[in-house]
Amino acid sequence: MIDMKRRTFLKGSVAAGAISAAMGAGLLTPRMVLAAWPTAAFEAKTVDSALDALMGSHQLEGSDKISIRAPDIAENGAVVPISVETSIANPESISIIAEKNASPMTASFLLGTGAQGFVSTRIKMGKTSSVIAVVKADGKLYSTGKEVKVTIGGCGG
Amino acid sequence: MNISRREFLQMLAVASASGISLPACESSNAAKKSTSPYELPAFGNVSLMHYTDCHAQLMPIYFREPSINLGIGSMKGKPPHLVGDKFLSYYGIKPGSRDAHALTYLNFVEAARQLGQVGGFAHLSTLVKNIRAQRPGSLLLDGGDTWQGSGTSYWTDAQDMVDAQKLLGVDVMTAHWEMTFGAERVKEIIEKDFKGHIDFVAQNIIDNEWGEPVFPPYVIKDINGVPTAIIGQAFPYTPIANPRYMVPDWSFGIRDDRMQQMVDEARGKGAQVIIVLSHNGMDVDLKMASRVTGIDAIMGGHTHDAIPRPVEVKNAGGTTLVSNAGSNSKFLSVLDLDVKNGKVRDYRYHLLPVFSNLLEADKEMSAYIDKVRAPYMDKLGEQLAVTDELLYRRGNFNGTFDQIICDALMEVQGAPISLSPGFRWGVSVMPGEAISFEHVMTQTSITYPSVTLNNLSGTRIKEILEDVADNLFNPDPYYQQGGDMVRVGGLKYSIDPAAKIGSRISDMELDGKPLDAKAEYPVAGWASVAQPLDGRPVWDVVAEYLRDIKTVKHVELNQPVIKGASDNPGFSATT
Numbered sequence: 001m002i003d004m005k006r007r008t009f010l011k012g013s014v015a016a017g018a019i020s021a022a023m024g025a026g027l028l029t030p031r032m033v034l035a036a037w038p039t040a041a042f043e044a045k046t047v048d049s050a051l052d053a054l055m056g057s058h059q060l061e062g063s064d065k066i067s068i069r070a071p072d073i074a075e076n077g078a079v080v081p082i083s084v085e086t087s088i089a090n091p092e093s094i095s096i097i098a099e100k101n102a103s104p105m106t107a108s109f110l111l112g113t114g115a116q117g118f119v120s121t122r123i124k125m126g127k128t129s130s131v132i133a134v135v136k137a138d139g140k141l142y143s144t145g146k147e148v149k150v151t152i153g154g155c156g157g
Numbered sequence: 158m159n160i161s162r163r164e165f166l167q168m169l170a171v172a173s174a175s176g177i178s179l180p181a182c183e184s185s186n187a188a189k190k191s192t193s194p195y196e197l198p199a200f201g202n203v204s205l206m207h208y209t210d211c212h213a214q215l216m217p218i219y220f221r222e223p224s225i226n227l228g229i230g231s232m233k234g235k236p237p238h239l240v241g242d243k244f245l246s247y248y249g250i251k252p253g254s255r256d257a258h259a260l261t262y263l264n265f266v267e268a269a270r271q272l273g274q275v276g277g278f279a280h281l282s283t284l285v286k287n288i289r290a291q292r293p294g295s296l297l298l299d300g301g302d303t304w305q306g307s308g309t310s311y312w313t314d315a316q317d318m319v320d321a322q323k324l325l326g327v328d329v330m331t332a333h334w335e336m337t338f339g340a341e342r343v344k345e346i347i348e349k350d351f352k353g354h355i356d357f358v359a360q361n362i363i364d365n366e367w368g369e370p371v372f373p374p375y376v377i378k379d380i381n382g383v384p385t386a387i388i389g390q391a392f393p394y395t396p397i398a399n400p401r402y403m404v405p406d407w408s409f410g411i412r413d414d415r416m417q418q419m420v421d422e423a424r425g426k427g428a429q430v431i432i433v434l435s436h437n438g439m440d441v442d443l444k445m446a447s448r449v450t451g452i453d454a455i456m457g458g459h460t461h462d463a464i465p466r467p468v469e470v471k472n473a474g475g476t477t478l479v480s481n482a483g484s485n486s487k488f489l490s491v492l493d494l495d496v497k498n499g500k501v502r503d504y505r506y507h508l509l510p511v512f513s514n515l516l517e518a519d520k521e522m523s524a525y526i527d528k529v530r531a532p533y534m535d536k537l538g539e540q541l542a543v544t545d546e547l548l549y550r551r552g553n554f555n556g557t558f559d560q561i562i563c564d565a566l567m568e569v570q571g572a573p574i575s576l577s578p579g580f581r582w583g584v585s586v587m588p589g590e591a592i593s594f595e596h597v598m599t600q601t602s603i604t605y606p607s608v609t610l611n612n613l614s615g616t617r618i619k620e621i622l623e624d625v626a627d628n629l630f631n632p633d634p635y636y637q638q639g640g641d642m643v644r645v646g647g648l649k650y651s652i653d654p655a656a657k658i659g660s661r662i663s664d665m666e667l668d669g670k671p672l673d674a675k676a677e678y679p680v681a682g683w684a685s686v687a688q689p690l691d692g693r694p695v696w697d698v699v700a701e702y703l704r705d706i707k708t709v710k711h712v713e714l715n716q717p718v719i720k721g722a723s724d725n726p727g728f729s730a731t732t
Contacts, residue, residue, distance in 0.1 A: 071410050072635045075396040081408075128658070149636050152624045153397045154578060154686040 041105050047097055050105035051134065054095065055141060060134065063088065063142035068133050070148050077150040079122045084133040086117035086142075093136045094119045098148075100129030125150050194255075195287060195516070200505040201495035203380045203430055204292040206285060209300025209458030210484035212334075212582040213310035213318050214599065215526045217277035217513035219269050219585040220485045221549040222463065224262045225719075227727040229655050230632035237439045237462035237481060238727035247726075248465050259487070259510035260463055262731075266547050266588060276486030276511050278321050279518035279526060284489050284511060285325060286519065292493070294381040296328040299355075300458035300482070301391065301436045305334035306582050308537055308598035309530055314338060317529045319350045324525055329356045329376060333392030333399075333436045333459060337604045340404045347372075358389025358434065360419045361412040371407055374419045377428050383496045386428035388419050388452075390435040390445075392459055394638045400605055400686045411441065411635055413448055420451040429499045432456060439481045440634035443470060450474025453501045454492060457481045460639050461551065461581045463488055465508045480506060484582065487511055537598070540591035541703035545710050548592070550583035550600060553629065554642050554652075554719070557712040558583060558600055562695070563646030565702035570610050570681035573667060574618070574648045578684045579625070579641030592709070597699050601683075607692030608683045615672040618680065619662055622650065627658040642717075646681075648672065651718040664718065 041054035051058035069083040084094050094117065095108040106123040117135065125131075125148060132145045228238025239247050241261050250256045258268035259275065289295055299322060304315035315338050322330070335343055347357045360374035375388040393411045396404055420431050435442050435457040442457040451474050454467065463483030470477045482490040493505040530537065550556035559577055566575035583600035586592055613621075621643065628638040642652075651664040665672040672678075683695040703709075722728040 069414075072633075073394055073397055073638070075394075075408060075410070076401060147636075149627075151397060151628060151638075152621060153401075154399075154625075154684060 038108075041108070043103055044105060045103065047099055047104045047132070050097065050103070051095075051141070054105065054108060055134075055136060057141060060132075060141050060143040063135070063144055066133050066135055066142060066144040068131060068144060068146045070131055070146055072147075073149045073151055074125060077125045077127075080125050080148060081120070081122050082131060083118070083120040084135075086133075086135045088117060088135050088137045088142060091115070091117040091135050091137045095134040095136075096121065096123060097132040097134065098123060098125050098129050099132060099145075100127050101125060194509060195284060197288070197291060197491060197493075197507055198505070199291070200493040201503070203383050203385060203494040203496050204288075204295035205298055205385075205432060205454075205456065205492045205494075206288055206295055207298045207300065207434075207456045207480070207482050207490045207492065208281065208486065208488065209436070209456075209482050210302040210461055210582070211276070211278075211486040212302055212306025212484065212599070213304060213315075213602070214276055214307060214485045214584065215278045215309070215317065215321060215530070217274035217280060218485060218487075218599070219274055219587055220276070220487050221265045221269075221547065221551060221585045222260060222262050223552040224729040224731055225553040225722075225727065226462075227553055227630070227654055227722055227725050229630045232440055232632075232634070234726040236464055236468055237460065238725075240727055241729045241731070243726035250465070255512070256465070256510065259512075260465065262729075265549075265585075269585075269587060272512060273514040275513060277513050277518070278325060278486060279522040280513045280516040281486050281489060281511050282325050282519035282522040283516045284509065288489070288491055289326070292491070295491075296378055296380060296385070296387070297326050298387065298432075298434050298456060299327045299330035300434060300456065301330060301332040302334045302458065302484075302582070303330065305337060305604075306599060306602055308595055308602060309533055311598070311602045311604070312533060313529070314342060315346065319346055320529070321522070321525065323350070323354050324522055327355050328378065329358060329387045329389070329434060331359050331389035331391050331434050331436055332357070333395055336391075336395050336404050337399050338403075339604075340407065356387070358387060359391040360388055360415055361393060361409055362391055363408045363410075363412075365406050365408050374415075375423055377423060377426060380430075383430060384426075384428050385430040385432065386420075386423035386426075388416070388423065388431065388433045390416065390433055390437055390455075392436040392438075392639075393441070398638050398640065398686075400689075402688065403604070411437070411445070413445060416445065417449050417451075420449060424451060429496055430494060430501060435459075438634070438637065438639035439464070439479070440637060441639075442479045442481070443468060444634045446470035446477040446479050447472050449477075452477045453494070454478040454480065454504075456490070456492065458484070463508060467492075467504075467506050478504065478506070480508075482508060485584065537593065537595035539594040539700075541594060541597065541700050542592050542707050542709055544586055544590060544592055545588055545708065546712050547588050548586040548596075548709070548712070550585075551581055552641065553579075555644050555714055555716050556583075557714060558586070559644040560646070560712045560714050561703070561709065562600065562699055563644055563715065565699045566608065566681035566683065566695075567646050568702055569698045570608060570679075572610060572647075572679040572681035574678055575646035575681040576621070577644040577646070577682065579629070579643050581639075581641060592703055594696070594700060597696050597703070601694075601696045601699060603684060605684060605686070605689070606694035606696065607685065607690035608681065608695050608698050609685050609690065609692060610679060610681050612677040613680045614677050615665065615674040618648070618672065618678065619665060619674075622652075622662045622665075623658055626652060626654070626661045630654040630661070631658075645715060645717070647715070649715070649717070651720060653720040655721055
């Protein structure tokens with residue numbers, strides 16, 4: 001079932017990461033690690049203000065070169081797996097927004113030069129909402145969205 | 158025991174001689190009707206038998222099909238959302254025929270008195286053996302919801318059904334309610350009991366931590382020299398519709414993309430036929446068939462739809478058949494494929510109702526069932542009350558047996574409102590019959606049966622009704638979960654199924670007064686999926702209520718006012 005070799009390998013590689021090791025040893029707090037944390041963007045209450053704070057603009061252009069993988073109905077609103085992949089050339093960042101969350105900006109990944117346009121994470125969702133992926137490239141913001149339903153559950157078949 | 162083909166035909170001859178007519182639920186393109194529904198014209202070289210959602214019903218039962226099964230949006234008026242006369246005329250089935258009784262609620266009581274019970278593993282077993290004799294090399298597929306739904310399956314921790322499946326000769330299965338016995342028990346059965354006997358397949362169950370498959374996604378079987386892949390599709394919303402804590406490490410979901418990969422992979426390994434054994438529910442099957450290419454047939458279950466003819470769904474790669482085979486051991490479907498030069502060229506499909514009076518009980522299976530039930534017979538046989546009215550569950554909004562559960566919850570728990578889940582399993586009890594403890598177990602047997610009593614605000618109650626309604630009536634099938642509407646005791650309301658979430662439910666009233674959004678109301682319920690509870694099991698509460706009332710004279714069905722449904726072919730005003 002689970003490939004134990006792979007699990008061991010991944011554990012090892014995480015432990016060897018310099019930042020993780022330093023954090024584990026209590027040398028760094030998360031705030032210090034994330035020195036340039038864009039507080040305003042992640043505490044903004046609307047999609048537009050979050051984008052303005054992070055990107056300086058909320059002008060989004062729809063793109064079919066971005067795909068979002070997310071469940072149609074979340075199994076657990078507290079950990080909703082989201083993957084975003086884009087074929088847009090030279091992506092600078094990929095951000096994930098849950099429109100109806102109290103603070104919609106859930107994650108933003110800065111990509112180095114030549115990085116593949118793919119990120120995968122888990123986000124928290126309070127209720128049914130559109131999840132929007134925003135890719136910044138060539139100074140422009142491209143986006144696509146997908147509805148993820150958060151339900152109280154029960155009462156099935 | 159293996160009854161011979163000759164004995165079987167003799168038995169059918171007796172049935173015909175006694176004036177019982179035997180039309181089969183045959184697809185219209187079937188070549189020629191044979192003299193009996195269980196003697197099928199030979200066709201093709203690859204045959205698959207399929208039953209699904211038997212819900213642990215080892216014994217013959219009565220099961221009334223729904224009078225309300227609404228299709229919304231693009232699903233309106235299309236299979237499976239047809240009831241009664243609309244169903245019969247769509248499929249060209251003669252009113253008053255045996256098939257009409259098997260497939261619709263029409264004239265249920267009278268027809269059931271005349272034609273008798275349906276299903277039962279001993280009768281199903283006879284039919285399986287006969288089809289196997291007619292079609293050597295055929296496979297038997299079990300679509301899941303096999304382990305749950307009876308007293309004995311609950312008390313034996315599903316062992317009664319596991320051994321029955323092996324005796325029946327199941328080759329491949331997938332799952333839904335099986336998961337409510339817990340991940341450990343599921344693994345134990347697969348590793349110990351099924352090993353070397355039954356392939357358990359599910360392409361859409363993935364380990365939460367690493368995203369790796371938990372079960373084999375498919376199995377390739379050789380059927381008369383034709384490599385045939387059976388890909389499993391477990392119920393996608395198991396951790397939402399049922400307690401997530403029972404399968405904490407597994408993620409489900411529809412996973413179209415992985416399905417496509419598995420189809421391509423199996424083809425790459427030489428599979429000439431691709432069958433998906435699905436527990437999606439029929440609307441989800443139909444959408445999946447339009448998106449994934451390369452599947453020859455999706456043989457589905459979950460929504461308990463008994464559909465006499467597969468839907469031919471066009472997609473970018475060709476055509477995919479979608480069949481669904483009912484519930485409660487009431488049907489066995491047979492799909493015959495003509496495969497030449499690595500391609501399916503044509504097919505025949507038969508949905509065979511298992512009429513217990515027409516199929517002699519298989520002796521070996523009967524003996525097994527007697528043995529497994531023996532320790533529980535006193536308990537199962539207790540007569541709690543007599544009913545003057547037909548008791549049934551199936552239908553979008555309420556059923557008479559559900560009303561009894563709702564009434565029992567309110568009465569015994571002392572609450573003005575009760576909520577009972579819209580499950581689609583649970584057998585029917587005929588007027589004049591005694592309601593046994595076994596009947597109550599067929600309606601309530603789950604592994605999280607505790608009753609609950611909570612104070613909920615009017616706002617919260619509306620949210621619950623809206624949420625469940627959206628799971629049933631969302632215009633996109635991928636957002637549906639496949640149960641029926643939560644059954645409501647005490648509270649009156651109106652519903653507009655075609656509206657959007659948040660505006661379907663209105664006119665909520667209790668004792669003639671509008672429900673106050675802010676006030677709190679005691680609400681009795683059961684089957685909470687949030688966390689394990691230690692409360693009284695619901696079957697004890699229902700049994701106590703029935704022992705007390707002794708006779709069910711008339712069931713006052715608390716049905717919501719349904720807006721905009723009068724012209725819907727999935728709606729009949731008859732209850």
